Amino acid sequence: MEGQHELRQEMVVTQQKVVLRPHPHLFTRGIIAVLALTTPVFAVLYWLTIPDGGWPLVLGIHIAVIVATTLAVLAFFSTVIQLGPDGVRERGFFGRTVEVRPGAVGTVQLIDLYEGSTLDTQPQLFVTGTDGRVLIRMRGQFWAVEDMERVAEELDVPITRRTESMTLTELRRSSPELLYWFERFPHVGR
Structure with missing residues (x-):
């Protein structure tokens, strides 16, 4: 009887969802x-x-x-990101909902990007699908680094960390597919 209670309690814990929110x-x-x-x-x-x-x-x-x-x-x-046994679910600011199953993830990249013309950097997490399309993008302006780490752990894919910080121009040249459409054109985003 006691073993059955422990099993039931373990099942409840594994089915809980963790909810991440932007910086308050x-x-x-x-x-x-x-x-x-x-x-x-x-x-x-x-x-x-x-x-x-x-x-x-x-x-x-x-x-x-x-x-x-x-x-x-x-x-x-x-606006939330939910972590659960079935993967990661993001509901963005404009209401768009994305569900990412662990098997659908190709890469998880954590990149420190310089902010404008300063030496300050902000981390950004890019979760791409097996087809290379960005599924989730977490920007350091809105999300804590710990939350980014939790999302990567939940997806069970190793994080690729760039050793050096990058400018938006460098990221645009090396991996334009990670950026929003307006960030791919240097004069449109300004």
Whole structure:
């Protein structure tokens, strides 16, 4: 009886999913930025339009900004990566869902990319399929390095680590297939 209880408990543990979320400070910074940008602008617009009667238009635009901000907040909180016994499931900011089974992974690469024209680097994890197509991309601006390591462990594929940091231009030349379409063209992403 006790052995059966241990087996049942082990089955429950192996079927649990681990949920990874983006850095929480991004939410705080985003809300502060929206408030810092919109509050003074709308205060001035209301001050200028209330005497003339044009304030309903300003109110409509203000409501539209609030709705857009609310949608962005909901999108942020629904952005997750779930690790489970059946693989990795990512739900991105724009709602796109990708499911990656361990057998479908070709490579997992961890690359430190320079940020713009600085000496600061950010890690980026690229999970590619057996066909070379990028399945999941985790950027250090949004995800912790520990989360990237957990995703790689879950997929049970060895991580290829570049020993030297790279610029976006170097990555564009060596592995353009890892980048988003707009990053492949140097003048479009600017």
